[in-house]
Amino acid sequence: MPRIVLLNVGTAAPRAVHRQLWLLREGDVVVSPLVPDEDFLRYVCGELGVDRAALRFVSAGENLTDEALTAPALIHEVRALLAEHDAWELLPAHHTEGVAAFADLCGLPGDTGLRFAAQRGPVLLNRKSHFRQLAVGADVPVPDGTVVTGPAALAAAVERYLPRTGTVVVKRDDDLGGQGNVALTLKETRPLPGTRATLAARAPEAAADVLWAELTDAQNPVLAVESYHRSTHSFYAEYLIGPAGDVTFLNSGTIRRRADIDPAASELVWVGLELPAELPPGAGARALTASARMVALAAAIGYRGHINVDGIVTDTGEVLFNEANARWGGSLALHAAGERLLGPAYLDTHVLSGLRDVPALPLPAALDTLRRHGLAFSPEIGEGTVVLGYDPSGERPLECVVLAPTRERARAVEAAVRDAVGEVRP
């Protein structure tokens, strides 16, 4: 069945949009925030063996908000393309209310997932407060903590949960990517994984007033407060819930972070994801058992589409879950590249190492550099690097992914890529 792919990834930032091109298949109608860079699109098509002419794009010229998705001109343009076939599969990045309205306006049949989206159901899975509620109900382990609805309760919760590890994390309810997570600690205030800033917890009441004002708004009048645990591994598992509620495991990975070059930086640099997750075997099995339960619950309450569940292994070997994201994960583009370049069992034979911080180069220079150094992905040897995400303005770093048969080889290729790009940069 041909597909309508909605690149409603929450932004019109070129790199974030371009990396999703790895998901495309011939016949796709792609609704996008922007007209993709033609050179990059042709590069991706070449790597995937996809005929560029078999892809059609409809550009909104702006971030694909619900409003943009339902704009009459866009609907008109999409409907004209849909007339060619009787049945289409809808593949949105987020199942928002606007996606349900878009489907309706395009004359696509309703289904469980769209009805759930029309009621803003995925919010039940994405908010930190709802996640804690549903996770404990499904017997999925989460850090000690609570959900608070005002600054006094926030101060009390900080005092209550601080003793266990000496650090608590206060989470904005609708946060993405840890940007709304602030740590309060009795220890040294150095950057911590998964948080935007670390503050001293000397005066919880004053801090609570400031954080309440900063992290809440009219649509997000609650915060989650949790004991913060030092972790040996930050991992995720990503699944697809099919139309019938069937769950397919797609991929898992760990998050690589490093200290910023700037010692005054308040957060760690996110290097990238590494697939598959390599966890201690018992912890890994407990994690997958619990995340399967969370995803089964998501399917039971009516969510359809992609979902990832994120957690940590603590320094005492405990598995704790932090959040679910009912949308395409940051991992999905890497998964698509792995599956398409190496085959469906790629996790059994290869490691994929995402590099989000490769210094910006124009695409031709980047590809030329990889090829000249023998670092471009080779299907024959099943190893090498592809440019996953790209910002034609050069404002954002390149996003690359190294595919290699072992973790050691992935590290070696990564080092060679960094050296090679470093040489080319002025």
Add this chain to the structure above:
Amino acid sequence: MPRIVLLNVGTAAPRAVHRQLWLLREGDVVVSPLVPDEDFLRYVCGELGVDRAALRFVSAGENLTDEALTAPALIHEVRALLAEHDAWELLPAHHTEGVAAFADLCGLPGDTGLRFAAQRGPVLLNRKSHFRQLAVGADVPVPDGTVVTGPAALAAAVERYLPRTGTVVVKRDDDLGGQGNVALTLKETRPLPGTRATLAARAPEAAADVLWAELTDAQNPVLAVESYHRSTHSFYAEYLIGPAGDVTFLNSGTIRRRADIDPAASELVWVGLELPAELPPGAGARALTASARMVALAAAIGYRGHINVDGIVTDTGEVLFNEANARWGGSLALHAAGERLLGPAYLDTHVLSGLRDVPALPLPAALDTLRRHGLAFSPEIGEGTVVLGYDPSGERPLECVVLAPTRERARAVEAAVRDAVGEVRP
């Protein structure tokens, strides 16, 4: 809460009973098919740090069938011991109808698991035919195949499922441990993992008549017929479903088999289980995702207690499940030894390698041999061997388990154990 442990393991064979002593805790009342060998019991207690005097045994003097479990004299003896405490936790190896009757006769309160057992509910999970039905309904992958109710249907099914891999396996419905599995093949008739015998599939109709007569009876008037797949890994995952239907992952492992010394033998020798399962990462994650679904279904239909789900990774990388066993798995005694000797996170730090085929020695000679060669388990270094199961008559081999920090160390210790025991044997 003190426990009543029912060693209704389906046999009164001493080795099979003795290996379960590793599960015991102080305060347990143990209902057993036999009076355990006192030397072996004291050895196990010594390794576990359990006070021998804090264990009480009630022996039925025979296999703990449902009839034996409900014999008035046994109930009388058990009730006298139960009078000491108000509440007891019941821990049976199998949740049979007789266990529910035993609980009732002992005045223990009913619960979901016992009510389910009283209706013979666990049979729904243990029979090959029911397993296939429930597994496909739960979207758990099983080999292509079907359930047949007569010899003509059996012959037709063999012809239908033979082409895919050239071999089919015909499964007795209430089989344990592959003893009722017979392979029919178009290829060479050598022993295959998980089957009792391999027959030539030249004349399916004649073979069907013979197999139907041999593998069915009045209580088991159906057979399962499946395509047989060559596997790279045979694995299981074991779980505990708690009183509230909560699921805990306990352990996973792979099955080690080897060719018999006798080249005419029709089946492979089962060397033992190795914990944790080491599968290719993607296959391993898909396996745990599917087995979690199967176990969630078992909990939903009312089963409580231990359950293991067994499967393979085929030579093409596919994960397929063969059966569930709603009872203590062969792995549970190893799990208990690992957890008690190495701590609850033992799967993250150690490998346990079961050896079911160590030549029989009297217990003192076996322990002396291990100690003299420095091969006995040492809590200080977290490595070594324990005697897991023991037949005082010397008729059955010793069952040992090697605990070691790596798979390589486990192999080295195993080789040293085999050498050391070989020297002592006359």
